[in-house]
Amino acid sequence: MYPTPRQPARVLRYVRLVPAALIVAGMALSAVTPPHLTFTPLFVAPPVLAAPVMTLRGTVYTGLAALLASALLAFTGRTALTGQEVITFLTVLTVSGLALLTNRIVAQRDQWVASARGVAEIVQRAVVPEPPNRAGSLLVAARYRAAQRDTLIGGDLYAVRDTPYGVRLLVGDVRGKGLGATEMVSVILGTFREAAEYEEELGTLCTRLQAAVEREKRTRGAIDPQEEFATAVVVEVPRAPPHELRMINLGHPPPLLLPGDAPARYLEVSDPQLPLGLMELSGWTGCPQTFPFPPGAQLLLYTDGVSEARDGRGIFFDPALALDEEEFGNPQELLDRLVSDVLRYTGGRLNDDMALLAVSRATAGNPGAANR
Structure with missing residues:
Protein backbone atom coordinates (compact mmCIF):
# COMPACT_ATOMS: atom_id res chain seq x y z
CA MET A 1 0.00 0.00 0.00
CA TYR A 2 1.16 3.52 -0.74
CA PRO A 3 1.59 5.92 2.20
CA THR A 4 -1.30 8.29 2.81
CA PRO A 5 -0.58 11.81 1.47
CA ARG A 6 -0.23 14.70 3.83
CA GLN A 7 -3.29 16.83 4.44
CA PRO A 8 -2.07 20.43 4.99
CA ALA A 9 -5.57 21.80 5.57
CA ARG A 10 -6.17 19.45 8.49
CA VAL A 11 -2.75 20.17 10.00
CA LEU A 12 -3.38 23.91 9.70
CA ARG A 13 -6.70 23.50 11.49
CA TYR A 14 -4.93 21.86 14.43
CA VAL A 15 -2.23 24.54 14.47
CA ARG A 16 -4.89 27.21 14.86
CA LEU A 17 -5.95 25.57 18.14
CA VAL A 18 -2.48 25.91 19.67
CA PRO A 19 -2.74 29.64 20.67
CA ALA A 20 -5.92 29.04 22.70
CA ALA A 21 -4.40 25.96 24.29
CA LEU A 22 -1.33 27.95 25.37
CA ILE A 23 -3.45 30.68 26.97
CA VAL A 24 -5.51 28.12 28.88
CA ALA A 25 -2.33 26.34 29.98
CA GLY A 26 -0.84 29.62 31.17
CA MET A 27 -3.92 30.42 33.23
CA ALA A 28 -4.06 26.93 34.73
CA LEU A 29 -0.37 26.83 35.62
CA SER A 30 -0.55 30.31 37.19
CA ALA A 31 -3.42 29.16 39.39
CA VAL A 32 -1.65 26.07 40.78
CA THR A 33 1.95 27.27 41.13
CA PRO A 34 3.64 29.57 43.65
CA PRO A 35 3.18 33.33 43.05
CA HIS A 36 6.84 33.96 42.21
CA LEU A 37 6.61 31.75 39.12
CA THR A 38 5.56 33.45 35.88
CA PHE A 39 4.53 31.98 32.58
CA THR A 40 5.00 34.96 30.29
CA PRO A 41 5.99 32.86 27.22
CA LEU A 42 2.61 31.11 27.30
CA PHE A 43 0.86 34.48 26.82
CA VAL A 44 3.40 35.97 24.39
CA ALA A 45 3.51 33.01 22.02
CA PRO A 46 -0.21 32.83 21.01
CA PRO A 47 -0.33 36.12 19.01
CA VAL A 48 2.96 35.19 17.31
CA LEU A 49 1.61 31.79 16.31
CA ALA A 50 -1.73 33.22 15.19
CA ALA A 51 -0.27 35.89 12.88
CA PRO A 52 0.82 33.66 9.93
CA VAL A 53 -2.01 31.10 10.09
CA MET A 54 -5.13 33.09 11.02
CA THR A 55 -7.13 35.90 9.54
CA LEU A 56 -6.79 39.46 10.80
CA ARG A 57 -9.87 38.96 12.99
CA GLY A 58 -8.49 35.73 14.44
CA THR A 59 -5.16 37.39 15.21
CA VAL A 60 -6.93 40.31 16.91
CA TYR A 61 -9.05 37.95 19.03
CA THR A 62 -5.99 35.91 19.99
CA GLY A 63 -4.08 39.03 21.03
CA LEU A 64 -7.06 40.30 23.06
CA ALA A 65 -7.44 36.91 24.75
CA ALA A 66 -3.76 36.89 25.72
CA LEU A 67 -4.01 40.47 27.00
CA LEU A 68 -7.16 39.70 28.99
CA ALA A 69 -5.55 36.62 30.55
CA SER A 70 -2.40 38.50 31.55
CA ALA A 71 -4.50 41.40 32.88
CA LEU A 72 -6.60 39.08 35.02
CA LEU A 73 -3.49 37.59 36.50
CA ALA A 74 -1.96 41.03 37.07
CA PHE A 75 -4.92 42.89 38.56
CA THR A 76 -7.01 40.15 40.17
CA GLY A 77 -4.24 37.75 40.94
CA ARG A 78 -3.17 36.04 44.08
CA THR A 79 -0.98 38.92 45.40
CA ALA A 80 -0.67 42.66 45.12
CA LEU A 81 0.24 44.06 41.73
CA THR A 82 3.98 43.69 41.04
CA GLY A 83 6.35 45.16 38.47
CA GLN A 84 6.83 41.72 36.92
CA GLU A 85 3.12 41.38 36.21
CA VAL A 86 3.03 44.84 34.63
CA ILE A 87 6.01 43.93 32.46
CA THR A 88 4.23 40.74 31.38
CA PHE A 89 1.13 42.69 30.38
CA LEU A 90 3.15 45.27 28.42
CA THR A 91 5.16 42.51 26.72
CA VAL A 92 1.98 40.76 25.59
CA LEU A 93 0.58 44.10 24.38
CA THR A 94 3.71 44.85 22.33
CA VAL A 95 3.93 41.37 20.84
CA SER A 96 0.23 41.46 19.94
CA GLY A 97 0.78 44.69 18.02
CA LEU A 98 3.72 43.15 16.16
CA ALA A 99 1.61 40.08 15.43
CA LEU A 100 -1.01 42.24 13.71
CA LEU A 101 1.70 43.80 11.56
CA THR A 102 3.06 40.35 10.70
CA ASN A 103 -0.42 39.16 9.79
CA ARG A 104 -0.85 42.01 7.30
CA ILE A 105 2.56 41.34 5.73
CA VAL A 106 1.76 37.63 5.33
CA ALA A 107 -1.64 38.45 3.82
CA GLN A 108 -0.08 40.79 1.25
CA ARG A 109 2.52 38.17 0.37
CA ASP A 110 -0.19 35.54 -0.14
CA GLN A 111 -2.06 37.91 -2.45
CA TRP A 112 1.09 38.49 -4.48
CA VAL A 113 1.76 34.75 -4.71
CA ALA A 114 -1.81 34.08 -5.83
CA SER A 115 -1.51 36.78 -8.50
CA ALA A 116 1.84 35.44 -9.71
CA ARG A 117 0.47 31.91 -9.83
CA GLY A 118 -2.52 33.08 -11.85
CA VAL A 119 -0.22 34.76 -14.38
CA ALA A 120 1.97 31.66 -14.54
CA GLU A 121 -1.05 29.47 -15.18
CA ILE A 122 -2.20 31.71 -18.03
CA VAL A 123 1.28 31.64 -19.58
CA GLN A 124 1.51 27.86 -19.20
CA ARG A 125 -1.87 27.29 -20.84
CA ALA A 126 -1.00 29.68 -23.65
CA VAL A 127 2.29 27.92 -24.36
Whole structure:
Protein backbone atom coordinates (compact mmCIF):
# COMPACT_ATOMS: atom_id res chain seq x y z
CA MET A 1 0.00 0.00 0.00
CA TYR A 2 1.16 3.52 -0.74
CA PRO A 3 1.59 5.92 2.20
CA THR A 4 -1.30 8.29 2.81
CA PRO A 5 -0.58 11.81 1.47
CA ARG A 6 -0.23 14.70 3.83
CA GLN A 7 -3.29 16.83 4.44
CA PRO A 8 -2.07 20.43 4.99
CA ALA A 9 -5.57 21.80 5.57
CA ARG A 10 -6.17 19.45 8.49
CA VAL A 11 -2.75 20.17 10.00
CA LEU A 12 -3.38 23.91 9.70
CA ARG A 13 -6.70 23.50 11.49
CA TYR A 14 -4.93 21.86 14.43
CA VAL A 15 -2.23 24.54 14.47
CA ARG A 16 -4.89 27.21 14.86
CA LEU A 17 -5.95 25.57 18.14
CA VAL A 18 -2.48 25.91 19.67
CA PRO A 19 -2.74 29.64 20.67
CA ALA A 20 -5.92 29.04 22.70
CA ALA A 21 -4.40 25.96 24.29
CA LEU A 22 -1.33 27.95 25.37
CA ILE A 23 -3.45 30.68 26.97
CA VAL A 24 -5.51 28.12 28.88
CA ALA A 25 -2.33 26.34 29.98
CA GLY A 26 -0.84 29.62 31.17
CA MET A 27 -3.92 30.42 33.23
CA ALA A 28 -4.06 26.93 34.73
CA LEU A 29 -0.37 26.83 35.62
CA SER A 30 -0.55 30.31 37.19
CA ALA A 31 -3.42 29.16 39.39
CA VAL A 32 -1.65 26.07 40.78
CA THR A 33 1.95 27.27 41.13
CA PRO A 34 3.64 29.57 43.65
CA PRO A 35 3.18 33.33 43.05
CA HIS A 36 6.84 33.96 42.21
CA LEU A 37 6.61 31.75 39.12
CA THR A 38 5.56 33.45 35.88
CA PHE A 39 4.53 31.98 32.58
CA THR A 40 5.00 34.96 30.29
CA PRO A 41 5.99 32.86 27.22
CA LEU A 42 2.61 31.11 27.30
CA PHE A 43 0.86 34.48 26.82
CA VAL A 44 3.40 35.97 24.39
CA ALA A 45 3.51 33.01 22.02
CA PRO A 46 -0.21 32.83 21.01
CA PRO A 47 -0.33 36.12 19.01
CA VAL A 48 2.96 35.19 17.31
CA LEU A 49 1.61 31.79 16.31
CA ALA A 50 -1.73 33.22 15.19
CA ALA A 51 -0.27 35.89 12.88
CA PRO A 52 0.82 33.66 9.93
CA VAL A 53 -2.01 31.10 10.09
CA MET A 54 -5.13 33.09 11.02
CA THR A 55 -7.13 35.90 9.54
CA LEU A 56 -6.79 39.46 10.80
CA ARG A 57 -9.87 38.96 12.99
CA GLY A 58 -8.49 35.73 14.44
CA THR A 59 -5.16 37.39 15.21
CA VAL A 60 -6.93 40.31 16.91
CA TYR A 61 -9.05 37.95 19.03
CA THR A 62 -5.99 35.91 19.99
CA GLY A 63 -4.08 39.03 21.03
CA LEU A 64 -7.06 40.30 23.06
CA ALA A 65 -7.44 36.91 24.75
CA ALA A 66 -3.76 36.89 25.72
CA LEU A 67 -4.01 40.47 27.00
CA LEU A 68 -7.16 39.70 28.99
CA ALA A 69 -5.55 36.62 30.55
CA SER A 70 -2.40 38.50 31.55
CA ALA A 71 -4.50 41.40 32.88
CA LEU A 72 -6.60 39.08 35.02
CA LEU A 73 -3.49 37.59 36.50
CA ALA A 74 -1.96 41.03 37.07
CA PHE A 75 -4.92 42.89 38.56
CA THR A 76 -7.01 40.15 40.17
CA GLY A 77 -4.24 37.75 40.94
CA ARG A 78 -3.17 36.04 44.08
CA THR A 79 -0.98 38.92 45.40
CA ALA A 80 -0.67 42.66 45.12
CA LEU A 81 0.24 44.06 41.73
CA THR A 82 3.98 43.69 41.04
CA GLY A 83 6.35 45.16 38.47
CA GLN A 84 6.83 41.72 36.92
CA GLU A 85 3.12 41.38 36.21
CA VAL A 86 3.03 44.84 34.63
CA ILE A 87 6.01 43.93 32.46
CA THR A 88 4.23 40.74 31.38
CA PHE A 89 1.13 42.69 30.38
CA LEU A 90 3.15 45.27 28.42
CA THR A 91 5.16 42.51 26.72
CA VAL A 92 1.98 40.76 25.59
CA LEU A 93 0.58 44.10 24.38
CA THR A 94 3.71 44.85 22.33
CA VAL A 95 3.93 41.37 20.84
CA SER A 96 0.23 41.46 19.94
CA GLY A 97 0.78 44.69 18.02
CA LEU A 98 3.72 43.15 16.16
CA ALA A 99 1.61 40.08 15.43
CA LEU A 100 -1.01 42.24 13.71
CA LEU A 101 1.70 43.80 11.56
CA THR A 102 3.06 40.35 10.70
CA ASN A 103 -0.42 39.16 9.79
CA ARG A 104 -0.85 42.01 7.30
CA ILE A 105 2.56 41.34 5.73
CA VAL A 106 1.76 37.63 5.33
CA ALA A 107 -1.64 38.45 3.82
CA GLN A 108 -0.08 40.79 1.25
CA ARG A 109 2.52 38.17 0.37
CA ASP A 110 -0.19 35.54 -0.14
CA GLN A 111 -2.06 37.91 -2.45
CA TRP A 112 1.09 38.49 -4.48
CA VAL A 113 1.76 34.75 -4.71
CA ALA A 114 -1.81 34.08 -5.83
CA SER A 115 -1.51 36.78 -8.50
CA ALA A 116 1.84 35.44 -9.71
CA ARG A 117 0.47 31.91 -9.83
CA GLY A 118 -2.52 33.08 -11.85
CA VAL A 119 -0.22 34.76 -14.38
CA ALA A 120 1.97 31.66 -14.54
CA GLU A 121 -1.05 29.47 -15.18
CA ILE A 122 -2.20 31.71 -18.03
CA VAL A 123 1.28 31.64 -19.58
CA GLN A 124 1.51 27.86 -19.20
CA ARG A 125 -1.87 27.29 -20.84
CA ALA A 126 -1.00 29.68 -23.65
CA VAL A 127 2.29 27.92 -24.36
CA VAL A 128 1.04 24.35 -23.73
CA PRO A 129 -2.71 24.43 -24.44
CA GLU A 130 -4.98 21.53 -23.61
CA PRO A 131 -5.39 19.23 -26.61
CA PRO A 132 -8.88 18.42 -27.93
CA ASN A 133 -10.63 15.52 -26.21
CA ARG A 134 -10.77 13.69 -29.52
CA ALA A 135 -8.38 13.50 -32.47
CA GLY A 136 -9.37 11.32 -35.39
CA SER A 137 -10.40 7.96 -33.97
CA LEU A 138 -8.58 8.56 -30.67
CA LEU A 139 -9.92 9.71 -27.33
CA VAL A 140 -7.43 12.08 -25.72
CA ALA A 141 -6.74 13.28 -22.17
CA ALA A 142 -3.90 15.45 -20.90
CA ARG A 143 -2.77 16.67 -17.50
CA TYR A 144 -0.06 19.02 -16.29
CA ARG A 145 0.89 18.87 -12.60
CA ALA A 146 3.49 21.31 -11.27
CA ALA A 147 5.87 20.03 -8.61
CA GLN A 148 5.78 23.24 -6.57
CA ARG A 149 2.55 24.90 -5.52
CA ASP A 150 3.65 28.41 -6.49
CA THR A 151 5.66 27.54 -9.60
CA LEU A 152 3.62 26.47 -12.61
CA ILE A 153 5.86 27.42 -15.52
CA GLY A 154 8.16 24.56 -16.46
CA GLY A 155 9.77 22.72 -19.33
CA ASP A 156 7.31 19.84 -19.81
CA LEU A 157 5.17 19.77 -22.93
CA TYR A 158 2.61 17.78 -24.88
CA ALA A 159 0.75 18.19 -28.16
CA VAL A 160 -1.72 16.30 -30.35
CA ARG A 161 -2.30 16.91 -34.07
CA ASP A 162 -4.80 15.21 -36.34
CA THR A 163 -2.90 15.22 -39.65
CA PRO A 164 -3.36 13.70 -43.13
CA TYR A 165 -0.91 10.96 -42.07
CA GLY A 166 -2.67 10.05 -38.85
CA VAL A 167 -2.83 11.38 -35.32
CA ARG A 168 0.58 12.55 -34.16
CA LEU A 169 1.50 12.88 -30.50
CA LEU A 170 4.38 14.63 -28.81
CA VAL A 171 5.48 14.58 -25.17
CA GLY A 172 8.75 16.17 -24.14
CA ASP A 173 10.79 17.67 -21.36
CA VAL A 174 13.13 20.64 -21.82
CA ARG A 175 16.08 20.72 -19.49
CA GLY A 176 15.70 23.50 -16.92
CA LYS A 177 12.87 25.63 -15.55
CA GLY A 178 11.55 29.15 -15.77
CA LEU A 179 11.21 31.44 -18.77
CA GLY A 180 14.20 30.00 -20.61
CA ALA A 181 12.65 26.54 -20.64
CA THR A 182 9.25 27.99 -21.53
CA GLU A 183 10.74 29.75 -24.57
CA MET A 184 12.23 26.46 -25.78
CA VAL A 185 8.89 24.71 -25.18
CA SER A 186 7.20 27.34 -27.35
CA VAL A 187 9.73 26.79 -30.15
CA ILE A 188 9.34 23.00 -30.09
CA LEU A 189 5.54 23.07 -30.01
CA GLY A 190 5.32 25.70 -32.73
CA THR A 191 7.55 23.64 -34.99
CA PHE A 192 5.66 20.43 -34.24
CA ARG A 193 2.26 21.94 -35.01
CA GLU A 194 3.44 23.18 -38.39
CA ALA A 195 5.69 20.29 -39.42
CA ALA A 196 3.28 17.55 -38.32
CA GLU A 197 0.81 18.74 -40.97
CA TYR A 198 3.25 18.65 -43.89
CA GLU A 199 6.05 16.19 -43.18
CA GLU A 200 5.04 12.75 -44.39
CA GLU A 201 7.81 10.86 -42.58
CA LEU A 202 8.07 10.79 -38.80
CA GLY A 203 11.86 10.91 -39.03
CA THR A 204 11.74 14.09 -41.09
CA LEU A 205 9.42 15.62 -38.53
CA CYS A 206 11.98 14.90 -35.80
CA THR A 207 14.70 16.42 -37.97
CA ARG A 208 12.66 19.60 -38.19
CA LEU A 209 12.33 19.65 -34.39
CA GLN A 210 16.07 19.19 -34.02
CA ALA A 211 16.77 22.04 -36.43
CA ALA A 212 14.41 24.34 -34.52
CA VAL A 213 16.13 23.59 -31.21
CA GLU A 214 19.57 24.16 -32.72
CA ARG A 215 18.43 27.44 -34.23
CA GLU A 216 17.05 28.60 -30.90
CA LYS A 217 20.31 27.69 -29.15
CA ARG A 218 22.32 29.70 -31.67
CA THR A 219 19.96 32.65 -31.32
CA ARG A 220 20.33 32.66 -27.55
CA GLY A 221 24.08 32.14 -27.71
CA ALA A 222 24.18 29.32 -25.19
CA ILE A 223 27.41 29.20 -23.18
CA ASP A 224 27.43 25.40 -23.31
CA PRO A 225 25.23 24.13 -26.17
CA GLN A 226 25.36 20.59 -24.81
CA GLU A 227 23.61 21.75 -21.66
CA GLU A 228 20.47 22.78 -23.59
CA PHE A 229 18.41 19.90 -24.89
CA ALA A 230 14.96 18.34 -24.72
CA THR A 231 13.96 14.72 -24.45
CA ALA A 232 10.88 13.74 -26.43
CA VAL A 233 8.72 10.92 -27.73
CA VAL A 234 6.98 11.35 -31.08
CA VAL A 235 4.17 8.90 -31.93
CA GLU A 236 2.06 8.46 -35.03
CA VAL A 237 -1.19 6.47 -35.05
CA PRO A 238 -2.19 5.82 -38.70
CA ARG A 239 -5.78 6.25 -39.77
CA ALA A 240 -6.20 2.88 -41.50
CA PRO A 241 -5.59 -0.66 -40.22
CA PRO A 242 -3.53 -2.56 -39.29
CA HIS A 243 -3.97 -1.26 -35.76
CA GLU A 244 -0.50 -0.11 -34.85
CA LEU A 245 1.56 2.94 -33.98
CA ARG A 246 4.93 4.24 -35.04
CA MET A 247 7.30 5.84 -32.57
CA ILE A 248 10.65 7.60 -32.28
CA ASN A 249 12.15 8.00 -28.82
CA LEU A 250 14.61 10.85 -28.29
CA GLY A 251 16.07 10.08 -24.89
CA HIS A 252 12.69 10.11 -23.15
CA PRO A 253 11.05 7.65 -20.69
CA PRO A 254 9.32 4.94 -22.75
CA PRO A 255 5.54 5.15 -23.22
CA LEU A 256 3.35 2.63 -21.47
CA LEU A 257 0.90 0.47 -23.40
CA LEU A 258 -2.10 -0.94 -21.54
CA PRO A 259 -3.58 -3.55 -23.90
CA GLY A 260 -6.57 -4.23 -21.65
CA ASP A 261 -6.38 -8.01 -22.11
CA ALA A 262 -2.67 -8.36 -21.31
CA PRO A 263 -0.13 -6.99 -18.82
CA ALA A 264 0.93 -3.37 -19.19
CA ARG A 265 4.28 -3.00 -20.91
CA TYR A 266 6.75 -0.31 -21.83
CA LEU A 267 7.34 0.38 -25.52
CA GLU A 268 11.13 0.18 -25.64
CA VAL A 269 12.67 1.01 -29.01
CA SER A 270 15.65 -1.00 -30.23
CA ASP A 271 17.40 2.11 -31.56
CA PRO A 272 16.94 4.98 -29.06
CA GLN A 273 18.19 8.38 -30.18
CA LEU A 274 19.78 11.28 -28.33
CA PRO A 275 17.55 14.18 -27.19
CA LEU A 276 16.70 17.18 -29.34
CA GLY A 277 19.68 19.50 -29.35
CA LEU A 278 22.15 16.61 -29.11
CA MET A 279 21.16 14.50 -32.10
CA GLU A 280 24.14 15.70 -34.13
CA LEU A 281 26.41 13.82 -31.71
CA SER A 282 25.12 10.42 -32.86
CA GLY A 283 24.22 8.64 -36.04
CA TRP A 284 20.67 9.83 -36.58
CA THR A 285 18.70 7.13 -38.42
CA GLY A 286 15.26 8.73 -38.45
CA CYS A 287 13.58 5.33 -38.60
CA PRO A 288 10.48 4.90 -36.44
CA GLN A 289 9.69 1.60 -34.77
CA THR A 290 6.26 -0.01 -35.08
CA PHE A 291 4.22 -1.48 -32.22
CA PRO A 292 0.74 -3.04 -32.10
CA PHE A 293 -1.99 -0.69 -30.84
CA PRO A 294 -5.15 -2.83 -30.86
CA PRO A 295 -8.70 -1.60 -30.21
CA GLY A 296 -9.36 -1.31 -26.49
CA ALA A 297 -5.73 -0.52 -25.71
CA GLN A 298 -4.61 2.73 -24.09
CA LEU A 299 -1.30 4.51 -24.55
CA LEU A 300 0.27 6.63 -21.82
CA LEU A 301 3.02 9.16 -22.52
CA TYR A 302 4.58 10.97 -19.57
CA THR A 303 7.61 12.95 -18.40
CA ASP A 304 10.15 11.93 -15.79
CA GLY A 305 8.16 13.60 -13.03
CA VAL A 306 6.28 10.27 -13.02
CA SER A 307 9.08 7.75 -13.52
CA GLU A 308 11.43 9.53 -11.10
CA ALA A 309 8.87 10.08 -8.33
CA ARG A 310 10.10 8.43 -5.11
CA ASP A 311 8.60 7.20 -1.89
CA GLY A 312 10.04 7.79 1.57
CA ARG A 313 12.61 5.03 1.03
CA GLY A 314 13.88 6.56 -2.21
CA ILE A 315 12.37 3.84 -4.45
CA PHE A 316 11.19 5.01 -7.87
CA PHE A 317 7.53 4.85 -8.85
CA ASP A 318 6.71 2.25 -11.52
CA PRO A 319 3.63 3.25 -13.54
CA ALA A 320 3.43 -0.18 -15.20
CA LEU A 321 3.23 -1.87 -11.81
CA ALA A 322 0.71 0.66 -10.49
CA LEU A 323 -1.63 0.45 -13.51
CA ASP A 324 -1.21 -3.22 -14.43
CA GLU A 325 -4.38 -5.33 -14.54
CA GLU A 326 -6.53 -2.22 -14.13
CA GLU A 327 -9.37 -1.31 -16.48
CA PHE A 328 -10.17 2.28 -17.43
CA GLY A 329 -13.20 3.40 -19.39
CA ASN A 330 -11.35 6.28 -21.08
CA PRO A 331 -8.00 8.11 -20.96
CA GLN A 332 -9.30 10.61 -18.41
CA GLU A 333 -9.96 7.84 -15.90
CA LEU A 334 -6.44 6.56 -16.53
CA LEU A 335 -4.88 9.94 -15.76
CA ASP A 336 -7.06 10.44 -12.69
CA ARG A 337 -5.83 7.14 -11.31
CA LEU A 338 -2.20 7.76 -12.22
CA VAL A 339 -2.02 11.20 -10.59
CA SER A 340 -3.72 9.83 -7.47
CA ASP A 341 -1.26 6.91 -7.32
CA VAL A 342 1.80 9.13 -7.72
CA LEU A 343 0.63 11.52 -4.99
CA ARG A 344 -0.07 8.63 -2.62
CA TYR A 345 3.27 7.04 -3.41
CA THR A 346 5.26 10.21 -2.76
CA GLY A 347 3.20 11.41 0.20
CA GLY A 348 2.07 14.41 -1.83
CA ARG A 349 5.62 15.64 -2.54
CA LEU A 350 6.61 15.89 -6.21
CA ASN A 351 10.25 16.50 -7.12
CA ASP A 352 9.52 17.38 -10.74
CA ASP A 353 6.61 18.49 -12.92
CA MET A 354 4.42 15.87 -14.56
CA ALA A 355 3.09 16.18 -18.10
CA LEU A 356 0.73 13.34 -18.99
CA LEU A 357 -0.91 12.41 -22.27
CA ALA A 358 -3.15 9.36 -22.70
CA VAL A 359 -5.00 8.14 -25.79
CA SER A 360 -7.23 5.23 -26.70
CA ARG A 361 -9.24 4.21 -29.72
CA ALA A 362 -12.84 5.40 -29.60
CA THR A 363 -15.49 2.70 -29.76
CA ALA A 364 -19.22 2.71 -30.35
CA GLY A 365 -19.82 2.35 -26.61
CA ASN A 366 -17.35 5.06 -25.67
CA PRO A 367 -17.56 7.85 -28.27
CA GLY A 368 -16.00 10.67 -26.29
CA ALA A 369 -14.23 11.85 -23.16
CA ALA A 370 -13.80 15.10 -21.33
CA ASN A 371 -10.60 16.77 -20.30
CA ARG A 372 -10.07 18.41 -16.96
